[in-house]
Amino acid sequence: MAKQRSETEQQIAELLRTAKTSLHMNVAFLTRLDGTTQHLEVVESSIPGLFREGFAQDQQDSLCQAILDGELPPVMPDLRHYPAAMAKPAARMPRIRSFVSVPVRLSDGTLYGSFCAAGLTSDPELGRRDQALMEVLASAASMLLEPGLLERARATEIETRLEAVVASGGPVVLLQPIVELASGRRIGAEALSRFPAEWAKAPDVCFAEAHSVSKGHLLELLALERAATSLEVARGYVAMNVSPATLLLPECTDLLERLPLDRVLLELSEHDQVEDYEALGAVLRPLRARGLRLAIDDVGAGFSSLRHIVLTSPDILKLDRSMVDGVAADPVLRTLVKALVDFAHGCGAKLVAEGIETAEDASALLQLEVDYGQGWHFGRPVSADALDPAPVRSVPVPTGHGGPVRPAARSASAGWGGPWPGRRRRAGGGAGLGAVVPVTGTLAR
Numbered sequence: 001m002a003k004q005r006s007e008t009e010q011q012i013a014e015l016l017r018t019a020k021t022s023l024h025m026n027v028a029f030l031t032r033l034d035g036t037t038q039h040l041e042v043v044e045s046s047i048p049g050l051f052r053e054g055f056a057q058d059q060q061d062s063l064c065q066a067i068l069d070g071e072l073p074p075v076m077p078d079l080r081h082y083p084a085a086m087a088k089p090a091a092r093m094p095r096i097r098s099f100v101s102v103p104v105r106l107s108d109g110t111l112y113g114s115f116c117a118a119g120l121t122s123d124p125e126l127g128r129r130d131q132a133l134m135e136v137l138a139s140a141a142s143m144l145l146e147p148g149l150l151e152r153a154r155a156t157e158i159e160t161r162l163e164a165v166v167a168s169g170g171p172v173v174l175l176q177p178i179v180e181l182a183s184g185r186r187i188g189a190e191a192l193s194r195f196p197a198e199w200a201k202a203p204d205v206c207f208a209e210a211h212s213v214s215k216g217h218l219l220e221l222l223a224l225e226r227a228a229t230s231l232e233v234a235r236g237y238v239a240m241n242v243s244p245a246t247l248l249l250p251e252c253t254d255l256l257e258r259l260p261l262d263r264v265l266l267e268l269s270e271h272d273q274v275e276d277y278e279a280l281g282a283v284l285r286p287l288r289a290r291g292l293r294l295a296i297d298d299v300g301a302g303f304s305s306l307r308h309i310v311l312t313s314p315d316i317l318k319l320d321r322s323m324v325d326g327v328a329a330d331p332v333l334r335t336l337v338k339a340l341v342d343f344a345h346g347c348g349a350k351l352v353a354e355g356i357e358t359a360e361d362a363s364a365l366l367q368l369e370v371d372y373g374q375g376w377h378f379g380r381p382v383s384a385d386a387l388d389p390a391p392v393r394s395v396p397v398p399t400g401h402g403g404p405v406r407p408a409a410r411s412a413s414a415g416w417g418g419p420w421p422g423r424r425r426r427a428g429g430g431a432g433l434g435a436v437v438p439v440t441g442t443l444a445r
Helices: 007-023 063-068 128-167 203-212 216-232 250-257 277-289 305-312 331-346 359-367
Strands: 027-033 037-045 056-058 098-105 111-119 172-180 186-194 237-241 264-269 293-299 316-319 350-353 372-374
Touching: 007 027, 007 037, 007 111, 007 128, 027 063, 037 111, 063 098, 063 111, 098 128, 111 128, 128 203, 128 216, 172 216, 186 203, 186 216, 203 216, 216 237, 216 250, 237 293, 250 277, 277 293, 277 305, 293 305, 316 331, 331 350
Parallel strands: 186 237, 237 264, 264 293, 293 316, 316 350, 350 372
Antiparallel strands: 027 037, 027 111, 037 056, 098 111, 172 186, 172 372
16 A cells, blocks of 8 residues: 655655656656665556656666766666667666766755656657756755655754653753842742753753653653652742643643652743643642642743633742743832732742842842742752752742632641742753753743
8 A cells, every 4th residue: 555645745746746847757756865775765656566656776777876976867768879778787677778866965965865857758859948947846855855854854853852861760860049038048949951952952952842842751750760769859949830731631640649749849840831731730739739839930931821720720820020020120020020919829829030130130120029039149959969959938828719720728837938930041951841940941940
């Protein structure tokens, strides 16, 4: 049974039909030349079964390679006039007698293969004009092929990079302190993922790339596993970021159920679209009933935050750093932050400001009644065993929640400290990773 052609292959087949019809040939085909082998990738033939898509032969035995090497001309009205052509397998089977072949080159000059038309009879009328038509059609085929080739090359490069990280157990996870602004005490920390420096990519970018090659869920889960190990060392609670899609996986639920949930703050990014809030609530309800706290990350940087907040009833709202940086000197930002403080407190939630880098901004946020803070002003991300063992104060359990994911009963043992979400922009995490969010992403970015 013939394989289903892709949209690009169907478009190339149209070009080949044009070539076959215009040159009055029996077959037209696109080949890929990989340096050793010629592959027939798309074939349009009037003789079913004689020319097959997927057929491969030694590249050096092909008429196409002989033409590329200059041993034969690109247009041969009668192969019997060219001894070098008659020595090739194609002159015997399928007994080709007329042939036109032009190279298919990508925009950077790289040779992809050849665009060919062949006849089982000679054709003395074949000439330069036919070659010119084939060159135009080959150029069009190149433009159709290139986007897919670039995407495959991109995916291969990403997969190759990720192999080593996955094999080592996932990204490195660091913790960044979260403090109570009123006292300066550390109440928790956020797990942030770090990737090899030579990648020169933020964690959120790395997670997004992983998702683009179907490795994102695995990378998030590995990051969560590593973030979970920090609970054995760090005091207070640990904030872990996760994407809604990964959270819905049974593997993620199984992982979370093994943790001391009263010390876990799970962050969902506001940027990540939730397809099914009912399913999300079904996963979160039993976990929150056991003490898990829920945070909405990146508040103020997205477009659907109000709906996200209303439908998840979070314990913590995390102010995006775009709302925090420079707040001390910006009256508009102060007004926006104050409105979000009133909104959060009115919903029974606490507010964490991310990306605090100056004492002035920290003071302004305290005056605006923001509850907790995180950023370089309070400490950079470090390994769990290097985290300052400062006294940890429990985060008061918010009251008055009523969203669809609200636990039936709140645990009074909230000895977790402060929110500790993985920030995408800090380490580059992508949309909604899990508990081990690097300085860039959600859950594990």
